[in-house]
Structures are given as structure tokens and as C-alpha cells.
Amino acid sequence: MATVENTDGTAGGAPDGVRRRDFINIAAVSFAGVGAAAVVYPLVNQMNPSADVLALASAEVDVSQIQPGQAIKTIWRKQPVFIRNLTEKEIAEANAVSVGSLRDPQTLAERTKEGKANWLITLGVCTHLGCVPLGAAEGENKGEFGGYFCPCHGSHYDTAARIRKGPAPKNLEVPEYEFTSDTVVQIG
Structure with a gap:
């Protein structure tokens, strides 16, 4: 009986182990994977976000100087943020509104942190076309509902920054935030 010699030098029918062709195929596929x-x-x-955006990923604000009824405007991620210290009267007015009558139904409790119902923190960007509403600074027009007023197209927000009148479809957005102490809030 004659033996047949394979091109790789092994004798007989099926070779044992990996053949040279298999090795070349595995190497080619591995090389293509690394290249891809x-x-x-x-x-x-x-x-991925750039370094300047990552640097603005969060902001800490000291709220100890904001008196009840006052609001400040700060910047986070190149957007204005309103931080308002609500009075007891403003809280009562917000809680007295029937949630079912609102275009974007949310209670004041849903828009604030538990135990910190007097602190309302929202993005200062109108949800209609992105203008900056008035009402954060002293003497600015706060609209018909005592919250914020967007002068671009006449949207009125209440003391909980909920849309009450005008073309804006949603309430002012509440960003992620947490109180790191009684007087410092971290946004983002």
C-alpha cells in the first residue's frame, strides 16, 4: 500500500493539528480585526465630550445668601440656571394649583427635593424656542403667575416654574442636583 504525502510534509489522509492554511486564515482575520x-x-x-465640557459637568453653588423670595441666575454647561428660595406663600400658591389643569402636570414636590421644598432649581431656558425668561433678577417681570416670564413669545410660568400661559409646551426643566450641605448645592 502506498502512502500519500501532504504538501505540509505529513503522511497519510487527514493531518493532525493546525494546517498551514488554517494558520494563515486565522492570522489574516486577526490582522483585519485589529485594523478595523x-x-x-x-x-x-x-x-466623547471635549475637555471644556467635562470641566463644566457639575457646578457647586453656595445658596446661603439667597433670602426667601429671591432668585439668582448662574451658569452650568453654558446654560443659565435659576435657583429660587421660595417663600411659604409661593409654596402655598404652587401647591394650591390643580395639577390636572396644567399643560405639563407636575407638583411642586416632584420638582424639588424632599425636605428642601423651598429650593427650586431649574434651567433658565424657555421650552418654546430657548429664550431666557425674566424673573430671576430683582425688579424683572415675573409674569401673571409670579414665577417667570419669557419676553420672546409671552410664556408665563408660575412660582414652581410650570408653564401656565403662552406657547411653551413644557415646564422649565429641573436639572439633576443634590445638596452636599445645608448651604451648598451641586448641579450636575
Whole structure:
């Protein structure tokens, strides 16, 4: 009986182990995978936020100087943020509103932190077309409902920054925030 010699030098029918062709296939696929990763990584990485945006990812604000009934405007992620210390009267007015009558139904408790119902923190950007509403600074027009008034198209917000009148579809947005102490709030 004659033996057949394979091109890789082994004798007989099926060779044992990995053949040279299998090794070349595995090497080629591995090389292509590494090449694809080298091409895709920069494309995905460029979608990450830039360093200046990451630096503004959170902001700490000392609220100890804000008296009841006052509001301040600060900046977070290049957008205005309103921080308002609500009076007992403003809290009562907000709680007296029937939630079912609101365009974007939310209670004051849903818009503030438990135990800190007097602190209302919202983005100062009208939900209609992105104008900055009035009402945070002393003497500014607070609208018909005592909260904020957007002069661009006439949206009126109440003391809980909920839309009550005008073209704005939603309430002023409440960003993520937490109180790190009794007098310091961290936004973001």
C-alpha cells in the first residue's frame, strides 16, 4: 500500500493539528480585526465630550445668601440656571394649583427635593424656542403667575416654574442636583 504525502510534509489522509492554511486564515482575520479596531476607535472617540465640557459637568453653588423670595441666575454647561428660595406663600400658591389643569402636570414636590421644598432649581431656558425668561433678577417681570416670564413669545410660568400661559409646551426643566450641605448645592 502506498502512502500519500501532504504538501505540509505529513503522511497519510487527514493531518493532525493546525494546517498551514488554517494558520494563515486565522492570522489574516486577526490582522483585519485589529485594523478595523484601529479605524473605528478614533471615530467613536471623537464623539466623547471635549475637555471644556467635562470641566463644566457639575457646578457647586453656595445658596446661603439667597433670602426667601429671591432668585439668582448662574451658569452650568453654558446654560443659565435659576435657583429660587421660595417663600411659604409661593409654596402655598404652587401647591394650591390643580395639577390636572396644567399643560405639563407636575407638583411642586416632584420638582424639588424632599425636605428642601423651598429650593427650586431649574434651567433658565424657555421650552418654546430657548429664550431666557425674566424673573430671576430683582425688579424683572415675573409674569401673571409670579414665577417667570419669557419676553420672546409671552410664556408665563408660575412660582414652581410650570408653564401656565403662552406657547411653551413644557415646564422649565429641573436639572439633576443634590445638596452636599445645608448651604451648598451641586448641579450636575
